[in-house]
Amino acid sequence: MRLGDRAFVLERRPTLPGLYGLVTAGVAILLALALASLLFLPGEADPASAYRIVFTYAFTNPYGLVATIHRAIYLLLCTFAFLVPLRAGLWNIGLPGQVYAGALAAFGVPFLLRAHAATAPSLAPGLVVVLMVLAATAAGAGCAGLAGVLRARFQVNEILVTMMLNSALFWLVADFIKEGGALMSATAEGESFVLPPFLQPPTAFGVPFTALIALLAAFGLDVLFARTALGFRIRAFGWSPPAARYAGIDPVRLPLLVFVVGGAFAGLAGYHYFGAVPGLYKIPSNYGYYGDLSFYGIICALIARGTALGAVPVALLFAGLSLGGRFAQGALHLPFGVDYAMLGLLMMTFVVSHVLYDFRLGERLAPRPPVPEVSAERP
Amino acid sequence: MILEARGITKRFPAVLALDRVDLQVRKGEVHAVLGQNGAGKTTLMNILFGLLQPDEGEIWLEGRRVQFRSPHDAIAHGIGMVHQTRRLVPAHTVLENIVLGHPSARGVLDLHSARRSVEALCRRYGIGVDLDARVWQLSEGEKQWVEILKALYGGARILILDEPTSALTPPEVRTLLNALQVLVREQGSTVLLVTHKLPIVLRASDMVTVLRSGRVVAHLKTQTTTEEELVRHMIGRDVSIRASEAAQRPRRPVLEVEGLSAYNDKGVLALRDVSFVLCEGEILGIAGVTGNGQDELAQVLSGLRPAAAGRVRFEGRDITHATPLQRWRVGIGYIPAERTTVGSIPAFSLVENTGLGYHFDPAFTRRGVLDYQGLERITRHILATYDVKAPHPYVSAQHLSGGNLQKLVLGRVLLRRPRLLIAHLPTQGLDVEAAAFVRARILEAKAEGAAILLISEDLDEILSLSDRIAPMYEGRLVAILPRGEADPETVGAMMAGLRPKEAVR
Numbered sequence: 001m002r003l004g005d006r007a008f009v010l011e012r013r014p015t016l017p018g019l020y021g022l023v024t025a026g027v028a029i030l031l032a033l034a035l036a037s038l039l040f041l042p043g044e045a046d047p048a049s050a051y052r053i054v055f056t057y058a059f060t061n062p063y064g065l066v067a068t069i070h071r072a073i074y075l076l077l078c079t080f081a082f083l084v085p086l087r088a089g090l091w092n093i094g095l096p097g098q099v100y101a102g103a104l105a106a107f108g109v110p111f112l113l114r115a116h117a118a119t120a121p122s123l124a125p126g127l128v129v130v131l132m133v134l135a136a137t138a139a140g141a142g143c144a145g146l147a148g149v150l151r152a153r154f155q156v157n158e159i160l161v162t163m164m165l166n167s168a169l170f171w172l173v174a175d176f177i178k179e180g181g182a183l184m185s186a187t188a189e190g191e192s193f194v195l196p197p198f199l200q201p202p203t204a205f206g207v208p209f210t211a212l213i214a215l216l217a218a219f220g221l222d223v224l225f226a227r228t229a230l231g232f233r234i235r236a237f238g239w240s241p242p243a244a245r246y247a248g249i250d251p252v253r254l255p256l257l258v259f260v261v262g263g264a265f266a267g268l269a270g271y272h273y274f275g276a277v278p279g280l281y282k283i284p285s286n287y288g289y290y291g292d293l294s295f296y297g298i299i300c301a302l303i304a305r306g307t308a309l310g311a312v313p314v315a316l317l318f319a320g321l322s323l324g325g326r327f328a329q330g331a332l333h334l335p336f337g338v339d340y341a342m343l344g345l346l347m348m349t350f351v352v353s354h355v356l357y358d359f360r361l362g363e364r365l366a367p368r369p370p371v372p373e374v375s376a377e378r379p
Numbered sequence: 380m381i382l383e384a385r386g387i388t389k390r391f392p393a394v395l396a397l398d399r400v401d402l403q404v405r406k407g408e409v410h411a412v413l414g415q416n417g418a419g420k421t422t423l424m425n426i427l428f429g430l431l432q433p434d435e436g437e438i439w440l441e442g443r444r445v446q447f448r449s450p451h452d453a454i455a456h457g458i459g460m461v462h463q464t465r466r467l468v469p470a471h472t473v474l475e476n477i478v479l480g481h482p483s484a485r486g487v488l489d490l491h492s493a494r495r496s497v498e499a500l501c502r503r504y505g506i507g508v509d510l511d512a513r514v515w516q517l518s519e520g521e522k523q524w525v526e527i528l529k530a531l532y533g534g535a536r537i538l539i540l541d542e543p544t545s546a547l548t549p550p551e552v553r554t555l556l557n558a559l560q561v562l563v564r565e566q567g568s569t570v571l572l573v574t575h576k577l578p579i580v581l582r583a584s585d586m587v588t589v590l591r592s593g594r595v596v597a598h599l600k601t602q603t604t605t606e607e608e609l610v611r612h613m614i615g616r617d618v619s620i621r622a623s624e625a626a627q628r629p630r631r632p633v634l635e636v637e638g639l640s641a642y643n644d645k646g647v648l649a650l651r652d653v654s655f656v657l658c659e660g661e662i663l664g665i666a667g668v669t670g671n672g673q674d675e676l677a678q679v680l681s682g683l684r685p686a687a688a689g690r691v692r693f694e695g696r697d698i699t700h701a702t703p704l705q706r707w708r709v710g711i712g713y714i715p716a717e718r719t720t721v722g723s724i725p726a727f728s729l730v731e732n733t734g735l736g737y738h739f740d741p742a743f744t745r746r747g748v749l750d751y752q753g754l755e756r757i758t759r760h761i762l763a764t765y766d767v768k769a770p771h772p773y774v775s776a777q778h779l780s781g782g783n784l785q786k787l788v789l790g791r792v793l794l795r796r797p798r799l800l801i802a803h804l805p806t807q808g809l810d811v812e813a814a815a816f817v818r819a820r821i822l823e824a825k826a827e828g829a830a831i832l833l834i835s836e837d838l839d840e841i842l843s844l845s846d847r848i849a850p851m852y853e854g855r856l857v858a859i860l861p862r863g864e865a866d867p868e869t870v871g872a873m874m875a876g877l878r879p880k881e882a883v884r
Contacts (some may be wrong), residue, residue, distance in 0.1 A: 004877070053390045106396045214703045227748050227749060227751070228747050228748050228749060229738045229739075229747055229749045231749075231750070232734055232738050232749050233738060235727075235731075236724060236727070236731075236735060236738075239726050239727065240720065240721075240724045242717075242720055242721045243720065243721050243722070243723065243724045243735065244724065245683060245703060245733035246681070246683065246703065246713070246715060246721045246735075247703075247736065247738070248702070248704030248707050248738075248739050249704075250702070250704070351458060
């Protein structure tokens, strides 16, 4: 584009300043909030006070804050489930299926041990909780591992397989918790049984131990990719499978491994939301809503540019906005779906900010207009 | 003067790629642009073709100042470019590729009249390409013809050819040079020939502009110059191109290959019943034209492709089915032909690229943690001893020129002191100086006792380095000749498929 004697071109930035990344993220958030304020116009309050309601509920209200943290842990675990295969160049779109598998396995443990009724269990309750966590991670890992095996051995597209597994697992959960399913609640309301109090894991300030796992994992994953030989292999495979093979990296085991690790995180996310969050302790009838929510893990991973620690604030923001938006929707009689609309806008402004992060508008002196202007036609 | 560049300057981050470059091209001449890798040849051509914008300087076409904002503008002004890398749609036919992007192809496609004009072009220049073949079925040389035809069909009067001979076999090179003569003498077109090959310049061009480190260092009439003069301009000093020779007597066998066969990606048996023994301190040169099974041989020996039949033994151990990692560990080094897609990862830093050869080495991992400091030390060592020109070890590999990248890959492999080195096209696309450097290092490894399988399409390279020479044709080794019996004519005839008796006459 030319303005006077200046020419403007879009060019790739030579280096990526770190601070600049934070600034663009901040601008993206403000822009999304500005755009989303249009959503509040039909309501009873002006955008400023509406946002006050969203943010005070999400981040200062004691109930809201705890709910935000619960949701952020869930999103973070889903983020890791997507991020680990992503670094190997593979797309794990099976987050809901792996979450469902984790939830089913977690609730299957007390059922099989006959500890789901309020009677004394045959094993120590702490041990049962540990078994539930292990079963959930194993189930998520197995579910994703199936996609990994098909991908690695038979070159079946992992996106297709994981998407189909999502549907299969969704109905499998329905089969287990509805209409006489094994895990159905005694009242047959289309939900699973509620975990008895002795199987409800301990919390600190209302936050279960899964928070610690998620934060340790965030730190551990960044160390894994930056410092370890395994992380190096995963990154090498992600950039170039032929070069990775040449360098001696196993082209079957590595894709399988990243899917298994990713799936384990998703399975853990399933345990976290249904088995560890106070006030729930069951697979609710609207479990599909939580499954859909897991897809925001993909967005978090992409926005955080593949860094696990960078995903922590993003997950907190997404969790807070979705809960605060839902709360404001009720408080201000806003149209349905304000929370999702805000997340959607945020997604879009983040994508735009990435373009601005990677490219810049270069300005340079335009060459003086050519003496005889040559037409674009062939002479 | 049909095309003129005046004071073209182009800066890339940390690199001055072109420094006030002037270029004058007369109508109806073949104008060679000569220079080593990284001299700025391709950058200059990309600017003339509108792919890049100069930071300073002007382009004049037939006495008028022009500005190309994109290749579209350049094409509209009658400039065509054939790149080093192919830009064709593999699933489409030759004709469809030629017509693609042509103004007449908008709206209703008239393939019949297009076919007539393309066939006329083929006849005029003596080009034989099946217009209905799918592009993926073609050889590299044929694909290049398609691109040349595409440029001509698009009405190019000035044709830019970037390293056009690098993918061609000797007969194909001859056809190309003949076609260029027809183009220039009979059609009055102008050809800009970008190359680093001296014989091509001397044989085909009228004028030559020599670039060194982004500057024009000479502008010469080809008839009055010599190979020595061009080398001096190109490199800035005299170099001896001949590699030193150390007579070594082969000793213990390192690699024993028996009846080895393998399929290619299309499921065709591309390697057929190959047998040979390679001893320590010996170089066996596999000579052949692209696509005669050399890729498959290198890949099977490095563990990247399964063997369909036969046996491979390394120092007495059967490694026929060993994985690439197992082969690295026992001391087999492989320099792949595809240095940017297999040999290195362009987005990785040089340190990480070095890591590709060390991540499995216990000396560089402690409890699973990779010793990046150790890798940096090795990288610095490679940069220094292998004469790799790079600003620092953390620059990403994509910023390195082909020659520097190859030296890095070579250093990474040789530093492990492999007892068997498989070098596949180790000097392809390198300039004279870098190629001589790579060859010298290969000879050094041989002197230290490594067994070396040299797979090359450069017959001079094979003949000057190898102790024994095995011409390859359609997946078979035609013969294994001691160096004394291998003259270029015999080996060349065997590469073309003549069996020993006929070849020797």
